[in-house]
Amino acid sequence: MDRVIMIGIASIVGAAFCMAIGAIAPALGEGRAVAQALAAIAQQPDESATISRTLLIGLAMIESIAIYCFVIAIVLIFANPFWNYVIAKAGG
């Protein structure tokens, strides 16, 4: 039973840190990207279509890092393979 609790604690803390740290870096990156794109649009309003399309693609690329962290956190909490393994071993 002790191992199960250890794995539970490690998974929850791991998921929390994964989400927390994994959200900081993409947030900083997206903020920089949006700020630069706004400055570019303010300088060249005619190019706003191209700039916003490129900005959207870039934002999606940056955001996918945060999404990876989110997927890992969700797997750790809801579909943890180690947890399932230990539970199955303890049960059978």
Add this chain to the structure above:
Amino acid sequence: MHLTPDHIVFFRWGVVHLNATILFTWILIALLTTFSWLITRRLAGPEEPRSRWQNAMEVIVETIRGQIRALCPVGADTYLPFVGSLFLFIVSSSLLEIVPGWHAPTASLSTTAALAISVGVAVPVFGVISQGFAAYFRHYLRPTFIMLPFHLMSETSRNLALAVRLFGNIMSGAMIAAMLLAIAPFFFPVPMQILALLTGVIQAYVFAILAMVYIAAAVQRGQEG
């Protein structure tokens, strides 16, 4: 709580499972095909007045074509069916979330992996068609043959990224709605649902545009030398 619609199984027959992902994919395919067939059954000529459905269809097709043309000015119509179907499939699967009981098939990693694999197959196919077999695959050896594993790694990881990005975004929308239903029902799930609709449309756009960027990169590599 169901993580993905894969876990909702309607029907078991030996090793064959009919889960919600497959069922809603079929429904979506049937809907898209029926609508397209009904609208394009009687198309008006250039001088005749158009029905409002045909107008709507033309707006959609022209918009997608314009977006493709902005990325790849030569031969945009070659890529229109593939990229347009990807976009329409993903966007309608997200937007049908407003129908109660609908599970978006793109909330399952199997569907998004299938879409990403079809992009991964389409990119070399379009590249080979435009440049020829040897010319296309020679770029894997540029600048030296040492770069071969890195080229392969980059192609694999960008297709993996396509699949996981779409899956994560759509799945997170459904999951946040389910969590808020348990914590604070009635009001708070609604704005998050609206946000999920917006995310779904943006992700569909991003998926189609990224597929087009990869195809354009594979096609234009040969034209520039």
